[in-house]
Amino acid sequence: MGHVITDRCVGCGVCLAMCPVGAVSGDKNGPHAVNRQLCIDCGTCGRVCTKGAVEDGAGRGVARVKPSLWERPVIDMGACYACENCVAACPVGALAMADEALDLTLNYAVLAEAKRCVSCNWCVTACQFDAISMEGTA
Structure with missing residues (x-):
């Protein structure tokens, strides 16, 4: 179903840089968005988000996790x-x-x-x- 970036996004760009399929777009310091047609539902965007601005397809917040602990x-x-x-x-x-x-x-x-x-x-x-x-x- 894909992940969603909420209005808590501050535009830091970490999710944009980490998305393995280029499904995240947005300008620095502006809101980012996930293209649900490109999203592979891996959750990377949520696990790297420092503001808790990403929800899964069911509307649940995705917790931040250090990549070394994935x-x-x-x-x-x-x-x-x-x-x-x-x-x-x-x-x-x-x-x-x-x-x-x-x-x-x-x-x-x-x-x-x-x-x-x-x-x-x-x-x-x-x-x-x-x-x-x-x-x-x-």
């Missing part, structure tokens, strides 16, 4: 079938296969770019084998 995907190598669905689903390119040269029976997905991950949960949804869970880093 949940990250944890992949169970034994349950991974190397189908690459999670890699394809990741909107920020944070996942990759362990080694493209490996036979599929030996390969598995890995969180290759942890700093890119926006905790959107798309990899979990895309995994048909329940090989991915999201866990906090704290």
Whole structure:
């Protein structure tokens, strides 16, 4: 359904800079807005907002969370079938296969770019084998 930036926005631009798909627009020191057609519902805008100005699609406020504490995907190598669905689903390119040269029976997905991950949960949804869970880093 997408996130919404409320009138509490002060136009700091952090959400604009952090949105992985460019769904946030606005001018510095002016109100920002989320283009709901572009929004992937990851919540990054809300987790970085210092003013609590972002609500989810249900109208609930999104709490600020330091990026270092965001949940990250944890992949169970034994349950991974190397189908690459999670890699394809990741909107920020944070996942990759362990080694493209490996036979599929030996390969598995890995969180290759942890700093890119926006905790959107798309990899979990895309995994048909329940090989991915999201866990906090704290």
